[in-house]
Amino acid sequence: xxxxxxxxxxxxxxxAAGIVVLGVFIAVTRSLxxxxxxxxxxxxxxxxxxxxxxxxxxxxxxxxxxxLAIAVKGVVVPLVLGSILRxxxxxxxxxxxxxxxxxxxxxxxxVFVATEATHDVHVSATLGATRALPAAISxxxxxxxxVMTRRKTLSLVVGLLVFENGIAxxxxxxxxxxxxxxxxxxxxxxxxxxVVAWVYARRMxxxxxxxxxxxxxxxxx
Amino acid sequence: MTELLALVIALAPVxxxxxxxxxxxxxxxxxxxxxxxxxxxxxxxAASGLAVWALASGPESAFGGLVTVDAFSAYxxxxxxxxxxxxxxxxxxxxGHVRAEGAMPPLEEGTYWALLALFSGGLATxxxxxxxxxxxxxxEATTVVSALLVGFTRLPRAIEAAWKYxxxxxxxxxxxxxGTMLVFAAAGTAADSANALAWTYLVAHGxxxxxxxxxxxFVFALVGYGTKVGLAPFHTWLxxxxxxxxxxxxxxxxxxxxAVALYALARFHLVVVAALGPAFSSTLxxxxxxxxxxxxxxxxxxxxxxxxxxAYSSIEHLxxxxxxxxFGGRLALLGFALHLFCHGLAKASAFVAAGxxxxxxxxxxxxxxxGSLTRSPASGRSLLxxxxxxxxxxxxxxxxxxxxxxFGGVAAGWTLAAGAAAVLLxxxxxxxxxxxxxxxxxxxxxRGARVAxxxxxALIMAAPLAVVVAAGLWTPSPVSAALDQLVAILGGGHx
Numbered sequence: 241x242x243x244x245x246x247x248x249x250x251x252x253x254x255x256a257a258g259i260v261v262l263g264v265f266i267a268v269t270r271s272l273x274x275x276x277x278x279x280x281x282x283x284x285x286x287x288x289x290x291x292x293x294x295x296x297x298x299x300x301x302x303x304x305x306x307x308l309a310i311a312v313k314g315v316v317v318p319l320v321l322g323s324i325l326r327x328x329x330x331x332x333x334x335x336x337x338x339x340x341x342x343x344x345x346x347x348x349x350x351v352f353v354a355t356e357a358t359h360d361v362h363v364s365a366t367l368g369a370t371r372a373l374p375a376a377i378s379x380x381x382x383x384x385x386x387v388m389t390r391r392k393t394l395s396l397v398v399g400l401l402v403f404e405n406g407i408a409x410x411x412x413x414x415x416x417x418x419x420x421x422x423x424x425x426x427x428x429x430x431x432x433x434x435v436v437a438w439v440y441a442r443r444m445x446x447x448x449x450x451x452x453x454x455x456x457x458x459x460x461x
Numbered sequence: 462m463t464e465l466l467a468l469v470i471a472l473a474p475v476x477x478x479x480x481x482x483x484x485x486x487x488x489x490x491x492x493x494x495x496x497x498x499x500x501x502x503x504x505x506x507a508a509s510g511l512a513v514w515a516l517a518s519g520p521e522s523a524f525g526g527l528v529t530v531d532a533f534s535a536y537x538x539x540x541x542x543x544x545x546x547x548x549x550x551x552x553x554x555x556x557g558h559v560r561a562e563g564a565m566p567p568l569e570e571g572t573y574w575a576l577l578a579l580f581s582g583g584l585a586t587x588x589x590x591x592x593x594x595x596x597x598x599x600x601e602a603t604t605v606v607s608a609l610l611v612g613f614t615r616l617p618r619a620i621e622a623a624w625k626y627x628x629x630x631x632x633x634x635x636x637x638x639x640g641t642m643l644v645f646a647a648a649g650t651a652a653d654s655a656n657a658l659a660w661t662y663l664v665a666h667g668x669x670x671x672x673x674x675x676x677x678x679f680v681f682a683l684v685g686y687g688t689k690v691g692l693a694p695f696h697t698w699l700x701x702x703x704x705x706x707x708x709x710x711x712x713x714x715x716x717x718x719x720a721v722a723l724y725a726l727a728r729f730h731l732v733v734v735a736a737l738g739p740a741f742s743s744t745l746x747x748x749x750x751x752x753x754x755x756x757x758x759x760x761x762x763x764x765x766x767x768x769x770x771x772a773y774s775s776i777e778h779l780x781x782x783x784x785x786x787x788f789g790g791r792l793a794l795l796g797f798a799l800h801l802f803c804h805g806l807a808k809a810s811a812f813v814a815a816g817x818x819x820x821x822x823x824x825x826x827x828x829x830x831x832g833s834l835t836r837s838p839a840s841g842r843s844l845l846x847x848x849x850x851x852x853x854x855x856x857x858x859x860x861x862x863x864x865x866x867x868f869g870g871v872a873a874g875w876t877l878a879a880g881a882a883a884v885l886l887x888x889x890x891x892x893x894x895x896x897x898x899x900x901x902x903x904x905x906x907x908r909g910a911r912v913a914x915x916x917x918x919a920l921i922m923a924a925p926l927a928v929v930v931a932a933g934l935w936t937p938s939p940v941s942a943a944l945d946q947l948v949a950i951l952g953g954g955h956x
Contacts (some may be wrong), residue, residue: 294797380639396628407635411642429945432605440612440624447617455620459701 249294255289256375258282259409263382263402264347267389268340270333275398276321279405281378285312286405289372289413309408313401317434321394324441327457330392330450337389340376346389347382354378372409380406393444397437404430415420463514463523463530467589467843469507470538471498473891474582485571488715493552497772500663501549501581508516508585516943522591529591531704536723536798537588541952543925544716544805546582550715551709551813552577552923558820559614566839573613573707578954580606581713582796584721592659593641596725597634600689601952603721604630607714611706621706622698629688629698630857637685637725643678645733647671661746663955667735667781675733682729683749689722691776692749692783693756699776700760704768704825711768716809720801723779727786727951734953739789746787747878753780762892766825770896771808778804778888785866786951787847800862803932804851806925807859811847815838815924816933817914818900822907827896831903837912841901843922849898852890858932 243251245344262282266275293299325331335378336343354377389395444450477500484493513534515521530538556570583603587596608630612623641658647670648657656662663670688695703711733742757777764770778800785797799876816832817840819825833841850857863886870879899905936944 326539331581360840380635384632387628393624400628400631403632403635407639407642410639432602433627436605436608436627438608440620441613442626443620447620456624459618459621459625459705 242298243292243295245296248292251287251292253371255285255292256371257411258287258373259285260351260378260382260404263379263405264344266402267347267382267400268311268344270340271334272325272331272392272394272398273322273453275395276318276325279398279401280314280318281401283317283408283451284310284407286408286412287314289409293412305427306412308454309412312427313405313408316431320438321397322435324438325394325430327442328394328445328450330394333390333392333395336391336395343385346385350381350385351378354381366424376410377401378406379409381444382406392397393441397441398431399432400437463511463521463528466507466511467523467528469788470504470511470589471586471718473503473507473584474578474585476500477503478578478582481574482571483570485574490556490570493571493574494556497562497578498549501545501578503548504582504585508538508542510643511535512542515682516939516946522726526656526659526661527595528589529659530589532943533724533727533883533950534588536802536943536947537721538585539589540720540805541581541584541717542804542821543703543928544809545584547663547711547716547806547809547813547921547925548576548581548709550775551712551816551918553644554710554921555820555920558748559816565608569613571609571856576606576610577710577713580610580710581717582657584713584717585655587721587733590668590726591659591661593644593663593725595726595727597638597641600637600725601631601634602717604634604689605708606722607702607710607718611702611708611714613707613710616705619705626698629695633685633686633688635690635694636681640678640681640683640685640729643674643681644670647678648673660732664735667732667737670732670736672737675736676741676840679729679733679745682726683742683745686722686726686729687749689784690726690779691717691753692780693753693776693823693846696753696756696776700769700772703772703775703812706765708813708820711816712773712812716805716813719775719779720782720805723782723801726783728751730786731951731953739953741939743787743789744800746783747875748787749883750780750782750787751878751881753777753783754882756891758885758889761831761889762895763893764896765826765827766902767819767830767896768812768825770893771811771815774889775808776891777803778851781863781866781882781886785869788866788870788871788873788879790869790876791948791952792872795944796862796865797923797951798867798869798944799858799932800866802931803858803862803890803929807847807850807857807929810843810922810925811851814844814847815861817918818844821912824907827900827910828836828903828905829902829907831906832901832902833906835911836906836909837914839914839919839922840912843919843926845897846923846926848893851924852893856930856933858929861933874883949952 266278274332287306291303294303357370358374382400385401477497480498481493515530522529576859587599607622608627612619645657691699703715730742757773760773782801785793851862853860867879867883
């Protein structure tokens with residue numbers, strides 16, 4: 241099955257818009273469960289854009305990469321995070337470092353800045369999907385925003401995943417001919433990072449009895 | 462032959478790690494140690510052999526160019542093999558101490574050996590691969606494995622340090638991936654996808670790369686790998702991770718891990734120099750190198766924790782190495798080569814000794830460790846000697862290297878930066894020696910029985926220091942020929 245470049249680029253633009261909107265939502269919501277599942281949805285959209293590019297260009301390994309991204313980041317990782325969440329008593333980000341209203345404002349500013357900043361950058365090897373690059377950069381920055389403004393361990397992992405989604409969007413839709421071994425390596429590494437984060441989250445539950453990084457204030461200077 | 466050696470370097474530690482883990486599960490800690498050590502030593506022997514061969518007979522490549530070992534790769538291979546051997550040799554002593562405290566079941570020892578093998582194997586694989594994407598995969602893999610080792614003790618502070626390392630390291634390394642992808646995009650459609658990330662191809666075809674994308678790529682790589690190198694302001698994880706990890710792991714992180722990350726950044730730098738000339742990336746390296754020196758200084762002077770002191774000293778030294786790379790020119794690059802190697806060995810020895818002192822006294826505080834020369838003579842003497850070398854006093858390779866870097870900077874026209882670096886180095890030397898003198902002979906340490914160590918343990922700490930001293934006094938002709946090759950590569954035709 242193939243699709244034309246024009247269809248593909250409008251599809252990718254639509255996915256990119258969805259990815260950005262979901263990113264803003266993740267940055268604003270305070271429910272950890274909602275964060276996890278919306279991030280899963282966002283990861284699936286990233287995987288879907290990869291599959292779209294594969295269909296339009298005939299690069300088969302990209303479809304493999306996209307399918308793996310959907311399976312790993314869309315299903316396995318959220319299940320792992322969900323299991324940590326069930327073991328902990330924390331359900332919401334009660335006191336984020338900035339309020340949801342300010343988070344929303346910052347996330348919107350990020351989208352505008354990313355769009356403006358990438359206005360003049362032209363990447364030759366694209367399908368003409370003009371929204372993918374600004375969407376990738378703003379998703380990446382939204383991930384950073386989440387990591388910087390949250391206190392709960394799980395929120396930080398989610399922020400990291402959003403950040404990685406931005407990078408993956410750039411990888412799949414802009415420089416889509418990256419060798420398969422690099423893509424697989426990147427995906428595999430991500431999976432390991434989440435597993436290690438899971439290991440440490442469990443240890444934190446054991447040692448500190450909480451999933452809040454408020455306890456992590458001993459190392460200074 | 463190159464194929465075989467490369468496979469041994471990449472796979473022997475993995476095999477050793479799996480075997481060690483299985484042995485640990487069966488409750489046989491001694492067997493775990495033996496199989497892991499066998500895997501690691503096989504890899505280090507292969508790495509040294511391959512490196513020497515490549516230095517003697519020119520760049521070696523295998524697997525259709527996917528593995529390429531030039532003088533720079535060979536240099537890093539030798540550095541990793543040397544430092545990892547020290548970490549390996551110091552590990553039984555560390556585990557013995559933990560066992561004496563009664564804390565660790567054999568399963569944990571098996572895990573320790575498995576992770577150590579994976580970590581050092583990963584470090585040795587990075588310089589082998591001629592592909593910026595696979596270099597990234599290797600560095601990310603070592604980050605994750607070493608994060609597990611940092612939190613190995615499961616003490617609250619170690620978990621905190623490992624957590625910060627994992628999150629900040631992953632974000633940093635994410636930026637490096639973006640930089641790698643932008644290099645790929647900069648190569649455009651002219652290159653086929655197999656060699657568009659090969660540094661040999663990119664350096665040879667620098668002129669055909671898209672300059673705008675390449676600049677952007679270097680900035681992301683600088684932030685990404687700079688985080689792993691410990692360049693300020695991306696260094697905040699480093700003092701935590703390097704101070705909370707077990708002693709041998711700190712040695713490997715500081716002595717080899719940082720150098721491998723700098724190697725990755727340097728490969729980007731060489732591509733950018735080939736494409737755009739030295740001005741752009743060199744200036745950035747000088748700025749961030751100098752900034753790291755400046756940021757590390759107050760934390761060295763006002764430090765109260767022995768292992769954090771050594772960690773900030775690593776930030777200072779890697780800042781200096783980055784600065785040297787940015788200076789360019791034959792003299793500064795010779796300094797770079799000598800410096801990175803000597804720092805790796807001296808810092809490995811210092812961390813092993815500091816780790817022993819800290820475990821014996823049960824405290825990281827400099828104020829509680831005074832009088833180590835009489836309480837624990839072998840470790841105390843090694844730490845003092847390592848500190849004298851690290852502070853840049855002669856006779857040592859570090860002294861010669863620092864002079865070469867500073868004069869090289871002046872010769873290359875970076876007079877102001879070299880002058881500022883000289884002042885910062887002098888102040889850092891005073892700070893480091895003040896604290897280390899207190900640890901050596903200070904009156905305020907904990908009281909305890911005199912600690913005797915086996916000759917083997919003393920040798921593990923003293924041997925690397927002997928090499929560092931020798932490097933400052935004498936350069937055998939094969940070494941100087943190897944250094945010439947290395948400088949020719951690092952100079953990128955502009956040296």
